Amino acid sequence: MSETALQARLDPLGIWAAPQETAVAFGIGSTETRMPIRRIPLPSSSDEAQAFLKAKAEAVALTHQYLDRAAQELALIGLPGQVSFSATDELLTQKNSLSTTIGELCSPVSYGIKFKSDPEERETQQGWLELVEQVRQAVTRYARVRTDLGSVPIGLTTVTWQGDFQTTWTTGLGPDEMQVHLDAVHVALSSRIEMVRMVSVVAAGVANILLKVAVPGGQLMLLPAVYKFVRDVMQQLFKPPQQTLEG
């Protein structure tokens, strides 16, 4: 899974990309108008919009489920040399890869070199840093989510850090159109939680591995490796099941 594909999984509405820093420092307690608005453009038909949002909500639910699975796998992994996982395990490749990486990191000879020389690892590390920054901005600012059906604005909801909601509706809308905004807010906030959980699962995985093995450089060297593992596990689990011939 590329960084872009992961981003699409974690942020299916594409609204949580970290905005560029401006001269104004956004932070806790800033007035709401200084917060960036996360705009959700939807088809002009409310039926189409609802179908679109339903699919996104299902994707978020799957992301939740797969992050749980990644967390469970990480709780069991971490012993270099123990790569005798079941051949029928759908995550065999990912587990072996992480186990190998841990083994390499444990070796004094290869200490840290991997991160210096491997462009893929650099990309992974960069992806992790971007995710952390994205989550940092998403959770330390108010969330302002606006839904537009085609070019018609439907609703704008601001969620404070404490969880208070302020929703403004455009007057004269029908219930179906208003339901679209309700659903959009649900998907947006759920996906924000999954992004937070992604960082949490990676950090917990690193902490768990460090309890089991001595990795020179510890958490700093393990973070990108575990991030990559979680990312790859999700990619594997999101793959459609292979067709099998019957009869």
Added chain:
Amino acid sequence: MSDDLDERALSGDLSDEEKQAFYEKLQNEPIYFNGINGATGEYGLPPMSGDDLASIIKGERPPENISELKAKSSQKGAGVSAPIKPPNDPARLDEAGWAIVFPALSPIVPAVKEALADLLKLRQPQAGPRFKIFEGPEGYRPNETKAQFCARHKIGDGPADPEQMPYYVLLVGSPEEIPYRFQYQLDVMRGVGRIHFDTLQEYANYAESVVMSESGRVKLPRQACFFGVANPDDKATEQSVKYLVAPLYERLKKLQPFSRWMGDGDQRTEVKLDWTLETFVREQASKAQLGSLLAGPQRPSLLFTASHGMEFPLGDARQIRHQGALLCQDWPGPNAYRGKIPESFYFSGDDLTQDANLLGSVIVHFACFGAGTPHLDEFARQAGKKEREILAARNFIANLPQRLLSRPRGGALAVIGHVERAWGYSFLLPGAGAQIGVFESMFRELMMGDRVGWATEHFNLRYADLATNLSDVLGELEYDPSYINPYDLAGMWTANNDARGYVLLGDPAARIPFALPNETTAERPSITLSVETRARLEKLGATLGTTQTATSGERTAPKQEAFSPTITEPASVQPEDVETLGVREQIGDLKDSIQKFANELAAALSKTAKEIATLEVKTFTTEDMDAVSQAGAGNALNVKLRALTRIAFNGNTEVYVPERAGGQVDRDLWQLHLDMVRQAQANRAQFLQAVAEMAANLLKIL
């Protein structure tokens, strides 16, 4: 409480009426614990009443290895020959055996083993077929319990059978790699010691110190010193001097000379061993005096210290280097001195000079954290709290004993001390007299030349005895809450914890190389690493790099040594350490990003905790959404507040229902508002939980 009643209670000389009065008074008297917080100058654990402590203890669960503890306890009447399967003699390594256990997964084991090569060469022929190395897959595996380790190696419960696993066991690794709990449990039926150092040089120094001590060239004077601090207005140290140091000194003096049988068969002869005993108590127990006993001309072969151990809060810069350091008489006490404790009041590993030569000595510390500190507070766990307080970022061995064992000119052979807090009144049980029997037996056996792992058996036996009794009492209390008075229960529990927490640092098969009466003492020689050892270390140093670890705080490699290969440890590598490997920038980025994020989360969570008393959901309508987007609902014109729900933390709810022009409820909008309320409630709970978990997980790796 009068001194007279106090004294007579300690000797068990009270009538029933007096005893009742004594307990009633005791219940109002606080129990004091050893340990002074260096950052604040306050007691590490505040004094508490017997009632309070007892109420905490009643939720105690029996230890995991209670069956083995009971078996051990049953040996009490049979003397201490029972921990090892007869007819094996614990004095003979060819019968008792000797084993070394490494962590299974540590990549530095081969290098450490090389550094300890001379010690292994010494022990292998001594133990013969009963010499065993547990390493690689055979070594200690992460999170393994003693029972799992033994099951894997087909080692049965009960008295040590050296054919299954040797009686003397040296663990090599930090308590992160081989937990304290494993050491406690294995120690119940075996003589177990541990070493863990920051550098290969220190491992080699220790190995050479043991080898030299058994070479016949070291003839130490039979001299033991008892160093007892009694800080003004401080009951804990007053008690340890009065009821531990002084009576121990008097008792050992009275027991002399000690008889020791030497030789075999017809050649057996009795040797009378008399020791010179000295005390340094109260005003004599200064930091300068302790420095002299450890590095000056007065160095004894056997040293006992009783004092507060220093403790520092999590994250304090001094914690790793100075936790467990010995607070000396220089501290004027809690009334005369307030605030941060300066280093001039206590003796730490930093105070040991590079040229100190402690070759052959055995040192015993009675002090909180004198041997080490666990990651989590044992006391909190025992108190039945759901969350155990984090005492330190990780389990670690105290720096002072590490330095005592690894001096480059010659290290001590063993340091016996306490992990976690030492409990002052474990030697002071009302009605039973001052309980110094365990200390007395240990010192007597050390003075008779027994191996240190054997001499400390008395602590194991006492732990087993106390744990068994405590377990039985706690069982009875479930049916009869008045089965035992709170003060006695507190005493049993405290003594139990205290006995369990004693650990031996060093080779358990070592013994003090004192001169026999017909031998003359000699100046301690300095150890010198062989050419082969130096070559090995140089080679290993080239492989492992020369990074100094943070486990030793700000220590730097000794400059006068030509080489000092060191071991890199997890979680200790700082960006500046790895510059030469070219990854400084990447590591710095990773660390900075997490640090920045964690700081912001901490601030946000703190702010939220203050403002989370209500949940507020507002619903507005507007005809100009773009204006609202720009100005915000609270500031834009043509915005109407249509509905509001405010739910207080106590459940009180205020609602403002939207109306249509005719005064009827706008049901469609109200339904949407209610949906938003539900969503807000769910989101707040899930979001804050997710953020709190993320913050906790990020903190784990910082």
